[in-house]
Amino acid sequence: MSGAGRGWGFAAPALIWTGAFFVVPFLVMGAMSLATLEGREVVWGISGENYADLWSRPYLRRAVLVSVEITLTVTAVSVLLAYPLAWIIAHRVPERWQRLALMLAILPFWTSYVVRSYAWLLVLGREEWINDALTGIGLIAEPLTLANTRFATVTGFVHFFTMLLTLTIYANLRQLSPNYARAAADLGANGFRTFAHVILPLTLPGIVTGAFLTFVLCIGDYVTPQILGGNTELTVPQVIMVQLGRRADFPLAAALAIVLMLLVSLAYLASARWLRLDRV
Amino acid sequence: MRGVAWIFLGAMFGFIYLPVAALVLFSFQGGSLPVPPFDGPSLAWYADILGDRDLMAALRHSLVVALASGAVSVALGFGAAYGLARHDLKGQAVLRGLLIAPLTVSYLIVGLGLLIVLQRLGAGLSLWTAGIGHVVINLPLCFAILYAAMGAQQENAERAARDLGAGEARVVLLVTVPMLAAPILAAFFLSVTLSWDEFIIAFLLTRFDVTLPVEIWSLLRSGLSPRLNAVGSLVFLVSVAVVLAMEILVLRRRA
Numbered sequence: 001m002s003g004a005g006r007g008w009g010f011a012a013p014a015l016i017w018t019g020a021f022f023v024v025p026f027l028v029m030g031a032m033s034l035a036t037l038e039g040r041e042v043v044w045g046i047s048g049e050n051y052a053d054l055w056s057r058p059y060l061r062r063a064v065l066v067s068v069e070i071t072l073t074v075t076a077v078s079v080l081l082a083y084p085l086a087w088i089i090a091h092r093v094p095e096r097w098q099r100l101a102l103m104l105a106i107l108p109f110w111t112s113y114v115v116r117s118y119a120w121l122l123v124l125g126r127e128e129w130i131n132d133a134l135t136g137i138g139l140i141a142e143p144l145t146l147a148n149t150r151f152a153t154v155t156g157f158v159h160f161f162t163m164l165l166t167l168t169i170y171a172n173l174r175q176l177s178p179n180y181a182r183a184a185a186d187l188g189a190n191g192f193r194t195f196a197h198v199i200l201p202l203t204l205p206g207i208v209t210g211a212f213l214t215f216v217l218c219i220g221d222y223v224t225p226q227i228l229g230g231n232t233e234l235t236v237p238q239v240i241m242v243q244l245g246r247r248a249d250f251p252l253a254a255a256l257a258i259v260l261m262l263l264v265s266l267a268y269l270a271s272a273r274w275l276r277l278d279r280v
Numbered sequence: 281m282r283g284v285a286w287i288f289l290g291a292m293f294g295f296i297y298l299p300v301a302a303l304v305l306f307s308f309q310g311g312s313l314p315v316p317p318f319d320g321p322s323l324a325w326y327a328d329i330l331g332d333r334d335l336m337a338a339l340r341h342s343l344v345v346a347l348a349s350g351a352v353s354v355a356l357g358f359g360a361a362y363g364l365a366r367h368d369l370k371g372q373a374v375l376r377g378l379l380i381a382p383l384t385v386s387y388l389i390v391g392l393g394l395l396i397v398l399q400r401l402g403a404g405l406s407l408w409t410a411g412i413g414h415v416v417i418n419l420p421l422c423f424a425i426l427y428a429a430m431g432a433q434q435e436n437a438e439r440a441a442r443d444l445g446a447g448e449a450r451v452v453l454l455v456t457v458p459m460l461a462a463p464i465l466a467a468f469f470l471s472v473t474l475s476w477d478e479f480i481i482a483f484l485l486t487r488f489d490v491t492l493p494v495e496i497w498s499l500l501r502s503g504l505s506p507r508l509n510a511v512g513s514l515v516f517l518v519s520v521a522v523v524l525a526m527e528i529l530v531l532r533r534r535a
């Protein structure tokens with residue numbers, strides 16, 4: 001019986017694909033982060049130069065800080081908006097309308113990612129645009145510099161992740177048996193205590209899982225900060241793209257990518273206690 | 281208290297739909313700036329983009345890449361799920377971890393790694409390389425969805441088919457695949473929508489022929505314009521249509 005052999009046969013294409021196009025590139029990128037750039041040539045070797053640069057060049061250190069600040073702000077604000085929204089849909093909206101309400105709440109999630117940031121540019125850049133139109137400058141002005149504030153970046157991100165988190169938290173709330181709340185009420189707890197001591201702890205794994213996904217997706221994103229934040233302060237993905245484009249400094253870009261992964265690992269360690277990645 | 285809840289709900293819906301409303305409304309703008317005052321409705325910008333050869337080419341590229349990479353992702357994901365769920369392979373947990381791993385890494389890093397390797401190999405960038413990248417990010421999702429769907433019910437039916445003399449290929453094609461049609465379709469639609477919308481990998485791994493998000497990106501660099509609103513509204517319409525198709529085909533069937 002060649003059962004295991006057959007099993008390997010079925011799994012092999014996926015394993016080979018992942019190995020060839022994910023694991024190998026990843027290892028090469030790791031090696032690249034230890035290489036150096038001389039002129040425009042990559043010199044392979046084992047050097048900590050790129051990582052040392054991260055410390056010594058304020059521009060790079062600042063990007064890491066900006067990325068972490070933006071991502072933490074976005075994660076916190078998104079959870080604080082999504083939780084009550086999911087709760088209202090799960091507990092205030094009548095049963096037969098819930099599916100529709102949830103679908104409507106996450107429908108713009110399906111707008112094109114690039115277009116969604118552009119749409120926020122329309123909304124947030126409106127005042128400047130009215131001014132532009134009035135002063136007759138018109139279309140020539142660089143649009144990417146119009147709404148360039150951290151506020152714009154955070155707003156664009158929060159919009160996206162609030163929808164994502166509403167979906168995960170709603171699923172979490174619905175899985176919760178109403179008996180818990182009833183039992184707490186029978187034992188004399190008021191609405192607030194029931195929430196703080198029963199509902200919140202029970203839904204915490206769902207919140208943390210959603211927040212972790214938010215962190216991972218947010219810190220690695222290039223589009224939203226580039227369109228909405230402009231070039232006033234750069235995030236790590238923006239700096240990576242600058243290295244790739246203008247300077248062709250692949251070793252430094254690779255080192256920055258490794259730093260992004262380390263930040264995600266830190267977030268994972270910080271939230272591992274409550275994470276339920278198998279139940280997303 | 282109840283009133284506060286409804287006000288919050290209304291405010292959140294306002295927040296969620298504000299950019300979409302601005303996008304769609306000003307796609308019908310008559311003038312050349314997507315800003316108030318609204319002077320439409322006009323379909324001029326839709327006519328403009330439908331006649332734009334670059335945009336239409338990018339749209340075709342996106343469709344081809346999305347459908348092809350979706351099909352490959354589902355096929356590979358199904359094979360891996362079947363192999364791991366039905367056969368006792370050594371190092372199951374490690375293999376599962378390996379297959380899921382790309383999910384934990386941001387798209388930018390997946391694209392950057394592939395770009396570095398392709399450059400080392402001297403391979404040219406094309407829609408093919410973007411498609412390869414899209415399979416890398418969609419394969420873990422397809423695998424996870426289909427692995428979770430492999431249940432004892434199908435296993436019994438598979439065993440019965442085998443007892444009746446069906447070979448492995450017939451068992452898979454005539455028993456497992458039809459029984460898992462709903463999750464297979466769900467995984468396919470999910471992969472197609474994610475690839476259709478994906479920007480950074482396509483941006484890094486294509487050169488002359490580009491996908492729609494990359495083309496939109498280069499349009500964005502030349503200024504705000506109702507053309508972008510019209511393209512964006514059309515893309516939104518397509519995505520919503522795919523989501524509704526999934527809802528009707530997959531979720532209705534399950535209910």
